[in-house]
Amino acid sequence: MESGNLGSIDFGARLMLGAAPYQTVASGQFRVRKHQGMSRASNAPSAWVELHARRVRSAGTVLDLACGAGRHTRYLRTQGFRVVAVDVDVSGIDDLIGDALVEVIEADLEMGPWPLGHRAFDGIVVTNYLHRPLLPKLVDALAPEGVLIYETFAVGNEKYGRPSNPNFLLEHGELLETFGGHLEVLDYGHGLDEDPGPAFRQRICAKKSAATEGA
DSSP states (O other): OOOOOOOTOOOOEEEEEEESOEEEEEESOOOHHHHHHHOOOOTTTOOOHHGGGSSSSSTTTEETTTOOOOOHHHHHHHHTEEEEEEESOOOGGGGTTTTTTTEEEEOOOTTTTTTTTTEEEEEEEESSSGGGGGHHHHHHTTTEHHHEEEEEETTTTGTSOOSSSGSSSTTHHHHHHHTTTTSSEEEEEEEEEEESEEEEEEEEEEEEEESSOOO
């Protein structure tokens, strides 16, 4: 496993690669500590995305799925990526329409067809969003050696607030089960995230092989 530079980020439940096929170690909670003077307000990028965006091919194209107000679209743009930002409501990123590095697509991801056809991306970012029928499409939408960075609410969050509906909460190990057979899992965690407020989240970073499946 690439250890990377975790800085002040301490994920207590992390993935040990080299096991068969993987195993979680130090099964306590993961926590994100603030950098001194650094706000973790809702418009700041997720620490998980910041940590793993470096794994995406330099100057590649990244899909920001269910992009919301565009906090990750804006962050990825500053890192030199081209970004395709998709959401049912793109009013939060209307200032980026026409930007040379950003393609804005307004689409209903749950009621409409998959809006991206057969396009493939060097990276895919999804945070705080879960629509299970889309999960297999994310594997297909990764280019060879593409990187998936996914983070959303998980079982346990019902103790802290919304979402509490199990339809919107990942089960224990669900991201591993969903993506582990198709992608190389680089990092994984499930536990209590105390910042910006207490919430249970599950997160994964995984990479597609250089050769497409079936090649």
